[in-house]
Amino acid sequence: MGVSILFSDSLLEYTPTPDPDPLTVSDQDPARLDITVGTRGGGSAYCKSIAVRIRIGDGADALTANRAQLTSAGPSGWTARPGYADGVWQVFEFVPARPVLFNGQSVTVTVSQIAVNAVPGNAEIEIVEEASPTDGSYTPKTVRATVAKFPAQFVFRNFRPTKVMVGNGEKAVLKWDGSADAQYTMFWDRTSRDVSSVREWPTPEPLTAPTGFMLQAKVTSGGQTLTHTLTTVVMVERPDLDVAALQVWGSADFRGDVSGLMELPPARPFHELVLAGTKQYAFTAAASGLVLLRVAGTLNQGWHANSEVLGPTYAKAAIWNDGAASQFRTATALCPIWKGTRVTLSVSGSSGIADGRAEFWWIPFGKVASPVA
Known part of the structure; x- marks a missing residue:
């Protein structure tokens, strides 16, 4: 993606993702900025509020010149307060009904209706959290980042x-x-x-x-x-293995002597969702491993589709058609999941996508053939 974190002393971790990704200047369609909020390094923290600051102006370091058009939305249980001006910044605050404990889960806050200005460059954004490790002494901490705006014809x-x-x-x-x-x-x-x-x-x-x-x-x-x-x-x-250390808690089968190849189950798609409206499939992971999501389909002009994996971490693959004719599009993303965590697979997008589907492939850390028990 075209987002760079320049500075952060926050307790929580933030992943800004523009849509479309990458952004191009002077796009006739307004853009959106999704910011996924989760825990940093497996820790936990309470959060009292999150403020997203969008730089306003016509230059390379600003995202948009049209602050009045910007809108925001937060997750369920959070209030997205109306934006307000603070000098060259437009500020959007997201406040939960009560301080939220982040302990492995994630939420997404959104600023949308962004009319990207006409000058390519790295636009500045800031994210200010009120967070505490103990539900007390909430201290504002800032994340500074840039969002790349590419020339209009960049593909x-x-x-x-x-x-x-x-x-x-x-x-x-x-x-x-x-x-x-x-x-x-x-x-x-x-x-x-x-x-x-x-x-x-x-x-x-x-x-x-x-x-x-x-x-x-x-x-x-x-x-x-x-x-x-x-x-x-x-x-x-049947991949080769090259590891520094290996612990086996269950049985292990070797084909040949101990210097031979350990047989692992081949990676295989364990679930599919058809690209028709919004669909979800949730499960508790039976093992740790990687989920590879692949979304593909033939799109008419202006159509789009997204496929997501949401668990202890988050991954998204998106396709769209900004051309004049029907076009086949495909995208992939990779998401690690851990045994015992709740995982949701989802798709959303335009209805009627020809041959549209999302495939979810399983790469196990071990010999479990599927993450679904």
């Missing part, structure tokens, strides 16, 4: 593998859509490579284990560097 989307899962020892092929005037760098396995000259890239070496890939786009505009990243994962059937 960077649909980063995906041609095959979600490959055989052990098989190369993967990754594709994406991207503007010609950006620099693209692929990161994987502590390695990076410049891929600016291509939009379809085979891995240099065969894969032997599930591998995450991060593709970073950089654009320079007005002396500022704008960065946006997309991620995906390629799973491997």
